[in-house]
Amino acid sequence: MEIACNVTRQAPIAAELVNLATPRWRQGRPVRPREPKQLASAFAELVGVHTGAAVRAVPDAGERLGALAGGLRHALLAEDAGGRAAGVNALIERYGSRPYLTEDVGQPFHLHFHGSGETVIESLGGEFATAIALIIDGYGADRFGQCQAERCEAVYVDLTRNGSRRYCSTQCTARAKSAAYRSKTPKTTGATAPAATKRWLEATWPFIAEHLPPAPASVLEIGCGRFGGFVPALQLAGYQALGVDPEAPQRGPYQRGTFEEYEPPTPVHAIVACTSLHHVTDLHDVLDHVESALQPGGVFIVVEWAHERFDEATATWCFDRLANDSETGWLLRHRELWNASGHDWSSYIAAWSVHERMHAGHEITRALRSRFQTRFLGEGPYFFSDLDNVSETDEQDAIDTGQIQATGIRYVGHKPR
Ligand SMILES: [Zn+2]
Numbered sequence: 031m032e033i034a035c036n037v038t039r040q041a042p043i044a045a046e047l048v049n050l051a052t053p054r055w056r057q058g059r060p061v062r063p064r065e066p067k068q069l070a071s072a073f074a075e076l077v078g079v080h081t082g083a084a085v086r087a088v089p090d091a092g093e094r095l096g097a098l099a100g101g102l103r104h105a106l107l108a109e110d111a112g113g114r115a116a117g118v119n120a121l122i123e124r125y126g127s128r129p130y131l132t133e134d135v136g137q138p139f140h141l142h143f144h145g146s147g148e149t150v151i152e153s154l155g156g157e158f159a160t161a162i163a164l165i166i167d168g169y170g171a172d173r174f175g176q177c178q179a180e181r182c183e184a185v186y187v188d189l190t191r192n193g194s195r196r197y198c199s200t201q202c203t204a205r206a207k208s209a210a211y212r213s214k215t216p217k218t219t220g221a222t223a224p225a226a227t228k229r230w231l232e233a234t235w236p237f238i239a240e241h242l243p244p245a246p247a248s249v250l251e252i253g254c255g256r257f258g259g260f261v262p263a264l265q266l267a268g269y270q271a272l273g274v275d276p277e278a279p280q281r282g283p284y285q286r287g288t289f290e291e292y293e294p295p296t297p298v299h300a301i302v303a304c305t306s307l308h309h310v311t312d313l314h315d316v317l318d319h320v321e322s323a324l325q326p327g328g329v330f331i332v333v334e335w336a337h338e339r340f341d342e343a344t345a346t347w348c349f350d351r352l353a354n355d356s357e358t359g360w361l362l363r364h365r366e367l368w369n370a371s372g373h374d375w376s377s378y379i380a381a382w383s384v385h386e387r388m389h390a391g392h393e394i395t396r397a398l399r400s401r402f403q404t405r406f407l408g409e410g411p412y413f414f415s416d417l418d419n420v421s422e423t424d425e426q427d428a429i430d431t432g433q434i435q436a437t438g439i440r441y442v443g444h445k446p447r
Pocket of ligand 1: 177198
């Protein structure tokens, strides 16, 4: 069945109203419920000048929109098809949807289903309820859902041909893919994880330790991962340590969640971020948060990766040094995906970094240098812990002799006093 074009236009607006009004989490961040006035003006922005002005003219628009959003959410997310149909029928009845044909200037007749209540909001309620009813009729009752990404309660309407949608937005699609990708890397999981992780942490710890203020200073690690990152070593060295990560260990000095949503009770003396910044959604948001979480003069220690320097010679050098029996790991996955892609390395890796929405190394260092007083900035090895029988020194030698690029970044900066 061909669905009236007005329906495909209304349904996403209905979903967006639900998402403005109801989620407590959206795209990985906690959301404060909007006051009715804020809800009305956010929604008015969404619906164009004419309808927006009509919405703003309704004195209690926010309350009315809140009620409509609640009803829509209830209908869209009801457990089964019967529940969804019943929820939509109740909305059609409540808002008094009434079909009639309209001819806009220069357009053929099209069908509207304005509701028949007091204000433009009831009118829209009728449109939204009928739009959803027609989607259920034309596509089925499973074309709605709550975003499947972590920490997101937004709803979506799926108008794709094959009904494949699972996320509310491209941001959440990227977050979910990046989480799945990270969970496949040997740094965070899998049978081989502890050995590679241990090698990485042991090799990187001296750099961290060298730049920390003396113990017992307070140190926060951003993105400590499911094994706790440097937190155990920090504690052993006498620091007051805390690791923040959505997958942080359940027990011990850890906080589960993203760094952006974590508020330290008092500013800390030092923050460590080890290969976590290139994944974040909004680098500047995170750095704002680092600045506010640090004491004046506090130190920010960063270990990062410059994906833009991961060239073909470097990749091949790594691929030749993967363990023979390795079945998982992010480098192996690159080797397989690249072989399957049929592209040359540079277009393969460029497409991958865009797809993963990764921040480039030069972008990260530029942002760091513009905010902090830089004490150290260096390049060096990055891959050795994921390779078979390759030490940090081996990788440094390959860098020094020009066989591969230095893709590791190390940075130390102070928050201005
Ligand atoms: Zn989402």
